[in-house]
Amino acid sequence: ERDSYIIIHNFLSETERSEIAAAIRRILPPWSDLEDKTKTSDATYFPYEEQCLNRAILNRECIRFSQKWLGTKKIHYRPGLALVRYPGFKGYSNKPHIDNGNNSLLPPNELDQNHGQLNFWFYPEDVAEDQAPTYLLKKSDGQNMERAKKFVAPGGSLAIFTNYNWHSAGDYLRDDGQRYVWKFAYGRADHPWEGVLHYTNVGQNSHFRHFIGLLTPKEREFFRFPPVGHPYYTLQTLEALSKQYPGWDKKEYLK
Known part of the structure; x- marks a missing residue:
């Protein structure tokens, strides 16, 4: 209802x-x-x-x-x-x-x-x-x-x-x-005008980094990360992501 x-x-x-x-x-x-x-x-x-x-x-x-x-x-x-x-x-x-x-x-x-x-x-x-x-x-x-x-x-x-x-x-x-x-x-996801707060400011937060690093690519999408196949992902950016978010497997984005 x-x-x-x-x-x-x-x-x-x-x-x-x-x-x-x-x-x-x-x-x-x-x-x-x-x-x-x-x-x-x-x-x-x-x-x-x-x-x-x-x-x-x-x-x-x-x-x-x-x-x-x-x-x-x-x-x-x-x-x-x-x-x-x-x-x-x-x-x-x-x-x-x-x-x-x-x-x-x-x-x-x-x-x-x-x-x-x-x-x-x-x-x-x-x-x-x-x-x-x-x-x-x-x-x-x-x-x-x-x-x-x-x-x-x-x-x-x-x-x-x-x-x-x-x-x-x-x-x-x-x-x-x-x-x-x-x-x-x-x-x-297509309503950027919503949300009491956003979390694009916590990319260097240790708790956030640990959390995101252990998620699957699909789960990361719920937290505003681009999907697999997005042009942002290159060998250079995936290497940087794997350093920022320990546990991030860059191979999952190269399929």
Whole structure:
């Protein structure tokens, strides 16, 4: 239903869930390990130092769904982040927003959903009513928060929605614990006006270099790299790429 959102309980296997949860906890400490108890929120952005988070962006089901939704096999990753809410966090449950304003140069297109990028929000740990749950609205419900659904679900669950869906953060009401979310989006490759950030500035980042070097040529296309057969690829450039991205096999581009 293109008007709505999707919530899938237990989307991740327990192995996937526990690996992602542990990785995020190493980057964004849980409340029990947090030294500065005045902090109510924190985030870290792609590319991640924990390589399992970078690899998980290539979830095959998410890619297939994005390609079908966006009407093309040629899609690009839109940068995401890992986020944590701690006790004391105040959300904006009465002030929903859409992410299009900070993710696209173009206002929403009500007739063509291909301009609405597809968001995947993973919750690696259980989310309870009092842990700043995300409020989600159907597009047709506008900003009517009385019709919003709270994302209260077990760890490993997933919310899928577009940049045209209104949503909001709730308050964190507990005195302990935390609520994590890890998210990314996909959009059409031929829509360069989209994306909250781009990552052409991280080519020398060690985490990005390690990640890209171990991908297949097809997987690299999701991260804006030219496909096999592109005229950019020569013996000289492939040699340079193999040095910049350790693990890059230049033979794969010479077939």
